Amino acid sequence: MGLVEIDWKPDSRKLRQFAVVWLIGFALAGCLVGWKAGVVNGSGKWTAPLVMWILAVIVGVFGILAPSRVRPIYVGWMAIAWPIGYVVTHVLFGIVYFGLFTPIAILFRLIGRDALQRKFDKEEESYWIKRTVTPSPKSYFNQF
Structure with missing residues (x-):
């Protein structure tokens, strides 16, 4: 049993959260890929960023409206991410x-x-370290 376990049966709330994070993450990743590919200055191709944005919107919208539809994507993503x-x-x-x-x-x-x-x-004779000041009983209520 590890510190983090894969939730094989996530509830609707967790799937919606995953969909929102997926939507934001893939949209930003699409922007980064487009910027690196040179789409900003007009020399690059729009294919990779467009695919990422479409994936972001499809999974994001399905996850928000019908969370049970993105369960296989969630489980697959977690199964890939956990060993990494x-x-x-x-x-x-x-x-x-x-x-x-x-x-x-x-x-x-x-x-x-x-x-x-x-x-x-x-x-x-002993390794006992004597205290110079004895704490008052009130100090025990003020530990920090």
């Missing part, structure tokens, strides 16, 4: 861990920093 998200998440976590935390930890070891004071001292 799973891999990208794990790769990014690995990059952050091994690219950021590990070098910092190695540097701290080399310079001898021990922020948690984990060194064991055989001559110490």
Whole structure:
């Protein structure tokens, strides 16, 4: 069981939300494709952006008016997106861990920093740290 699971039986509200996001996303993606293809300055072809805009409108309108009609598209989209998200998440976590935390930890070891004071001292009777000020009972109601 992962953190995010695919909703195989989405309700109408979720399908409408998906349709609105699809409509906006594909319309913007069509604009981006048209801009990259050179449609703005008149040298590109309108085919790809037009197809994306038509898909955006068809799925968006069907999803808003009859949400059950876009359920196969929703399930297919989630089935494709879930493994991609799973891999990208794990790769990014690995990059952050091994690219950021590990070098910092190695540097701290080399310079001898021990922020948690984990060194064991055989001559110490206790590791209890005495508080200088005793908190008042009212402070427990104001924790933050």
